[in-house]
Amino acid sequence: MAGNKLTNIQVYRKKWNINIGVIIFGAVFIYLVVTVLLYLTGNHVTAYEVREGSILKDNAYTGFIVRDETIVQAESDGYINYFALEGSKVGAKTRVYTLSDKKLELTSNTDEESLELTSEEQNSILMKTQSFSENFREEQFSDVYTLKNNITNVLESKSNQSRQAQLDAMVAAGNNDLQIYTAVSDGIILYSTDGYENITTDQVTEDDISKANYESKNLTDNTKIKAGDPVYKLIRSNDWSVVILLNDETAKELADVNRVKVSFSKDNETTYAGFSIQTKKDTSYGILTFDSSMIRYAEERYLDLELILEDESGLKIPKSSVVTKKFYTVPKDYLTSGGNSSGTGVLVDIGKDQSQFQSVEVYYSDEESNLVYLDYDAFDSNTVLKKPDSSETYELTKTKKLKGVYNINKGYAIFRQVQILCESDEYYIVASGQDYGLTNYDHIALYGDSVRTDDVVF
Template sequence: MAENHTTNITAFRKKWNINIGIVIFGVVFIYLLVTVLMYLTSKHISAYEVREGSILKDNAYTGLAIRNEEVVTAGQSGYINYFVSEASKVGAKTKVYSLSPKQLEFNDTVSTDSQELTAEERDSIYLKAQSFSENYNGSSFNEVYSLRDEISSVLESKSNQSRQAQLDEMVQAGTDGLQVFNAQSDGVILYSTDGYENLTVSDVTADMLSKKKYNSVNIKNNSKVNSGEAIYKLVKDDDWSLVIPLDDKTAKNLADTKSVKVQFTKDQVKERASFQVYSAKNTNLGILTFHTSMVRYAKDRYLDIELILEDESGLKIPKSSVTKKDFYLVPENYLTQGGNSKETGVLIHNDSDDAQFKKVDVYYRDTETGMVYLDPNAFDKNTTLIKPDSTETYKLKKTKSLQGVYNINKGYAVFKQIHILCESDEYYIVESGNSYGLANYDHIALVGKDVRENDIVY
């Protein structure tokens, strides 16, 4: 019988080797997963970069020009030719025009090169065409003819110097029947009439302001005129006015305004004008009185302008970023510095009658009232403050709201007070240089009402 051999075999549990790479990957994966989940479930704050800017608040109008104008008529019939360019200043002894029994013949001695328009002349034609295009109304087709005449006047001015020289030669040569006439008085000469030369403010009607029945007649060189017909007019005063229509609300808002800044659309020139509101029949009128620039706009009966009622510069922010926040009002003399630090804070009265220093952030300092604005979230309810070096106390109770935005430069929201200077439909211009406010290139929350103090920005 075979013997049984017993074998002692000890089973060892397999040793578990930890792979450090897998551990690190797992930690990173969990971190990324948590971050993504937090991003997906949290509210997102859109940022806006604060930049310096300005807001020009204006109101566009078309104004009717009223000047001291004198119409001069022909003393006899004939063909008229002018010695001076339109919108030139003339004196009582200045040769202005000639009359002849028949049309005069002028030699075209102007070279092709000199006939090219200058940049100023091209700009003049462009501005006239642009103004016509922007303000065209199908019911006022007669304005097409006015535009045609105005452009023709610019083009014809290229040959004026040559014509005037030839006209002088004809006078000196004693051309049969050619008569020369001087200006009746001093003034700026214009070769168009429209029937509005003797107009006063009280005569202005809504139809006049809308140009519905407006018609201007331009007198051209070598054209036939009859005795008694208007041949030119003189503007005899540097003072002139523009009349604009005002709605009831604007008339009320501007009732106490004595002067305004005006920008002329024609050439973007800005002028200051005296201003008054005039109540006419069935309409309100704004009367703008100028003491300069009469010659510049002498040819224009109607002028497109903008009243610049606000022109402020500062930091430009969107209206959507502005919100309000409540703060405790605390007398400034309750602020102190704690211990060996230079941190600003207050002394809080606790149950053991001791004073405990608490660091605080000052959101605004009102120099007129001597009050500072502190965040209510930094204090417990019914907190009492102790005045430094005194037994006086102040219970936190009185609050007041400030208008401001949330600064997110540091990755979390911090309320910043603002002072609004002016506004447009979408933006505010706020004060810069305020130690409690914003600075150029700050980043703020685009929608302020959706943000709270210390919100993390993702």
């Protein structure tokens, strides 16, 4: 064993080297875990972007027209022919119709090369068509009928000129068989009757409005008539009425209304009408009265229309965003600037003729009452304010509530008051451009009850 040598072996601990990459990764990992946990357990706020919009609340009806109408009867027998354009205004000397022993042979303007449209008439039709093409929108399809009526009026006017020219020729030729009759008075002329010419608004029934058994008889050229038969009728006044049927809910809603906005489906025209309600046998009727535009609807007995009860534009916000918050009301004279900044605040009485400046945020200013609204939670109960440069004091006891939303533009919730103009089932239209209010493209909490003032929004 003498040849064996003992060796003293010592084991040293391995030196630990710091790996900065592992530390950074660990820190990031912990941060992500904490962030995820906070997100999963925190209060989630859904944002809504405020945009300009409008709410239109209307009710559609079919109305029954009542107006001042007179039926003119034939003075003798014969074949009748008309020479005044239907739906046009006539005077006492306007030639309206003729009576003859035999049918008259009148050519239409389509058969006369000399009765082609003039350049002015062609330009008129071209301009109307071009305007329609440039401004047409699918949601206003009724404009198609307006264009049709405009073109038809030009063509009918041309046809009437042709008939007048032929009448002049027959008179010049000495046709002794021809009797010419002029209008009995001024008015708008129509060549149809329906039996409702003498009806008044208080005589209109539910069946009349529903068109039950309604018939209209047209009076046509070269028809054999007898003395006393109706030959035409005149509308002699520009005052007219439309009677509509109201349900109980609408009648109650409009009980105190005396003027409404009306839109006519026929030509998409909008105007205002006087309004009243008549009740007969437990049925409510709305009476719309007009004093213009009679000639536009002279040939109609029934009109499809809409009562525009609300038509407001402003900022459109969801109803779910709106909350009610309580505030102290303070005279504006108690506001001042001071402290360590130029911000707005009030002087809080702390006793012993001393006061302390406290920064405040004004949430609303009522110019009529000269009051400002301050956060109710920013003050202790029975707080007393001192008026700057005065010995007057004001105890915080009076409160009022404001409707508003929580603005989250800056990442935390700030209450902003809103002035509601109108509403639908899901949205409000609120005033824009107000101090302490909202502006277009602001972001607000979709559900106002889910946040409180100064909550941080993730």
